[in-house]
Amino acid sequence: MPALPFSRATFPLYLAPMAGVTDKSFRQICKNYGADVLVTEFVSAEGVFRRNQRTREYLDFDEIERPIGVQLFGADAAHMAEAARQVVDWVAPDFIDLNFGCPVNKVVAKNGGSALLKDCPTLTTVAESVVQAVAPVPVTAKIRIGWDADLINAPRVAKILENCGIAALAVHGRTRAQGYSGEADWRVIGEVAQSTALPVIGNGDLFSAETVSRRRAETKISGAMIGRAAMSAPWIFRQIKHYLTTGEALSPPLFFERWNVILDHCRAQVREWGVEEPAIRSLRARLMAYSKNLPEAKSLRDKFQHVSTIAEVEEIAHRHVGENESAGSLKTLAGGLI
Ligand SMILES: Cc1cc2nc3c(=O)[nH]c(=O)nc-3n(C[C@H](O)[C@H](O)[C@H](O)COP(=O)(O)O)c2cc1C
Secondary structure, eight states: OOOOOOSTTTOOEEEOOOTTTOOHHHHHHHHHTTOOBEEOOOEEHHHHHHTOHHHHHHHOOOGGGOSEEEEEEOSOHHHHHHHHHHHHHHHOOSEEEEEEOOOOHHHHTTTOGGGGGGOHHHHHHHHHHHHHHHTTSOEEEEEEEESSTTOOOHHHHHHHHHHHTOOOEEEEEEETTTTTOSOOOHHHHHHHHHHOSSOEEEESOOOSHHHHHHHHHHSOOSEEEEOHHHHHOTTHHHHHHHHHHHSOOOOOOOHHHHHHHHHHHHHHHHHHHSOHHHHHHHTHHHHHHHHTTSSSHHHHHHHHTTOOSHHHHHHHHHHHHHHHSOHHHHHHHHHHTO
């Protein structure tokens, strides 16, 4: 297993776990663009026990994705510990990540995800039990800064998790009550990084290389975690690395390269699913996210709503590049893409 790059010197870039988004095909695209650490979509401890098909798919990864963590959620310490042990036996991830940040009602109603931020005794037993169950495999955690504006307790939770033997902590700078609205509060992320010995991975609203660099300079974070920005621009990892190394901004890829990413994603999804039409239909929302970074986004979104085959996506790509990029790049498209 590769060592986890948690030191401040290496400043790892994490792809944020995102349910319905960070499946194997997408994770590998981000890896190709320089994401250092990957995490699966969240998996319920109960699903692990049942070993149902969906859970198998969530846990599936290729060796090239290492270092990779499997993210688990649940509120029952014994179940979480047993599920973590089974996952380690089953797929041997590089680490287990505990979800203490999910805001979704279905999860919170069962005291899982961010609900544990207001139940620190249970959070403690979950973390301790999982750490003990899978040692020496590292266990990390992902939290929000608190439950709501009246309970912003991330620094205290970080201390608790540090004492439980957690190896690193990702902090999303919003409360559960905020959902995804408002802005991530980087002041609290900074406080957490300042007050704990744990490597803190800062997360929330990192939409450009310059922002990552600024947040790194302002806080003691040991790494950065990128979520929504990667959905429409997976090359952001390359841009961030370039900026952090040289101090210069790297332009985003030309349209034909962006389209190559989109088409590669479609092909990988079809390979994974083994059947073309359901695979491409499952990608419609993802294609719409990619369109955010392309001209004529609205017209593209309308077209993506109806695609079912790779040929249809290729046809849209061909026309779009023809209409929007210079003749030089078009040659590349004609020679190498379609
Ligand atoms: C579609 C979607 C699904 C998500 N699923 C998860 C998840 O399964 N586990 C988790 O810890 N966070 C999940 N998150 C939260 C992200 O990991 C991240 O904390 C959040 O998007 C803030 O980062 P960003 O501003 O870079 O997007 C999800 C976010 C989105 C947008």
